[in-house]
Amino acid sequence: MIKSLYVRTVLVFIGAVILSLAVSFAISDQLYSRQLDGLVEEQMIRNGRHIISSLQQTSPENRDAFLNGFSLLYRIEIYNSRKQPVYNNNPQGPLGFFGEAQIGSVLSGGIYHGKASHIGRGPYLLIGLPMQLQDQNYALFFSPRFESIETLSDKFRQSLLTVLAIALAVGSLLILIFARYIIQPLRKLNAATRRLAAGDFSVALRSKRKDEVGQLTNSFNYMAGELGMLDRMRTDFVNNVSHEIQSPLTSISGFTKALKHKRMDEAQRLRYLTIIEEESERLSRMGQNLLRLSSLQSGHQPFHQKPVRLDEQLRNVVIACEPQWKSKKLDIELSLAESVLDADEDLLSQVWTNLLHNAIKFTPESGRIHISLAESEDNVTVKVADNGIGIDEADRGHIFDPFYKADKSRTAAVKGNGLGLSLAKRIVQLHHGEITVESQPGHGTTFTVSLPKAGGHSVSN
Incomplete structure (x- = not known):
């Protein structure tokens, strides 16, 4: 079995070319043979009528000499009205491929179309034409002495086969070249894939192709x-x-x-x-x-969806965290609209707990934290805002990465492992929601969580 895609591609293309050339040869041969038969036949009929016309204008004593002048071109036989031969310039004898019925048909004004062989060669086209000389009916049969139709057809076939063979050779050469052009990028991809499998992730391929x-x-x-x-x-x-x-x-x-x-x-x-x-x-x-976090990312975390009073859940989280914010003398402001959401209560509680812990950690003593809940036709929006140290612009794009911590010099005294916001984001995504952050250094931070009212769960997302 051939394993090389290059070899298989070349063989398939060459096979397709050979099949196409074979079909083209068969069709061309049939069309040419028919066309050649028709053209030669029409020309011979015109030539025969020209011979008859010239013969009618020739005196009786000169007619044999006139007909003998065509002996190099045609084999000619003439029959009278009694179907008897009156002239034959063929040394080998009569053409003999027609009988009295055919002679009678020609004498009655018909045209005979047939084929004849001479000394094992041919077949040659044989034409019979009616003729009148001195008010007597005659039948003129003649056949060419030059190359037969079959010989011409054979030469045409040989020429056609030569042309097709050249086309096959050139086509095969071009296929070898173009197949390499097609397969070469795949070979490079194969080599690059092996490098990638070996751990070389710096591999890159250049290609200007648009296919x-x-x-x-x-x-x-x-x-x-x-x-x-x-x-x-x-x-x-x-x-x-x-x-x-x-x-x-x-x-x-x-x-x-x-x-x-x-x-x-x-x-x-x-x-x-x-x-x-x-x-x-x-x-x-x-x-x-x-x-x-691993369970959430792998999709193995159980997801129990049910209606949740979001405003009550936020109040319970604030109460649960009271020792932490009271120890820093923080002012907690709540602005919560009554709202019911289809969600996993435990997972969603983890989000609010992480966001509130984060705000408490980065808000100085006697600071302020504001939690709001608003509802629209399709979504509910929760905002947790503080007036703490804020986040630099360079850090905002990474705060949801596991273990990422903002400027260490500004947060050295704050304990944490950098997983809380990663968990929060994954849980929000599990609910088909979105979490964003707005912050300015020294002016606090606002986390905004937007959740669809219908809730949701799609591990693949």
Whole structure:
């Protein structure tokens, strides 16, 4: 079995060319043979009538000599009204491919069309024409001595076969060249795919073609770019996870070693234990968030949709977070319209909790947080706004990336693992909604969540 696409393409094209040439040869041969028969027959009838006309104008004693003058061109036989031969210039004898019935038909004014062979050659076209000499009816039969129709047809076929053979050779050569032009980009794609499979995501193919192969090349380049970006994201993700895990583990390890020393008062020991507890809880939360984010991204997170009183849910989240915002003496303002939404209550509660925690973390003491809920015909919109430190423009496009944290110098004192907003965005997308951010450094941040009233769930999205 032929495995090479190039060879198969060439063979298919050559096969198609051969089939086309064979059909063309058969059709051309049939058309030419019929046309040639008709043309030769018409010409012979005209020549025969010209011989008869000249013979009628020739005196009786000179007629044989006149007819003998055509012996190099035609074999001629003449029959009288009694169907008896009166003239024959054929040394080999009568033409003999017609009988009395054919002679009688010609004597009655008909035209005979037939074929005759001479000494094993031919067949030659044979024509019979009626003729009158001195008020007597005669039948003139004649056949050409030059090449037969079959010989002319054979020569035509040979010429046609030669032309078709040349066309096949040239066509095959061109097919070899053009097939390479078609297959070469696929070979490059194959080689590039192997490099991509080996982990080389920098591979890129150049193509100026606008056809399907060019589109395939562009799609491959796009795929390579996307895979490269995913690989970089994976690397960054692993590095971030390692860093986020290493930080609390280092603290826990250091303070655990310090606790082994007996020379330590109770207050200092309690402070160390408190730090170890906080770092352990931080690791636990990060593990839970990682599991939930992975579950959401893979589509394995259970989705239980039911009507949810959104305004009551927001109030409950604010109440649950009261210790955090009270400890910073923050002012919480609520502007909530009564609204019912088809959604997963637990997942949606996670969104509001993450957004509120985020606002509390980045709002200074005695600051203000405003939560609003508005309803339109098709959507509900929730806004969580604070007057905190804000977000730089360069950071806004990345704040929903896992483990991404804005300017470290401005957020060093703020604890977190950078997963909250990633979870929030994925949950909002799961509800066919949209989450956006508006912020200016030093003037606070506003997160806006827009959700369709019909809710939704599509893991593939």
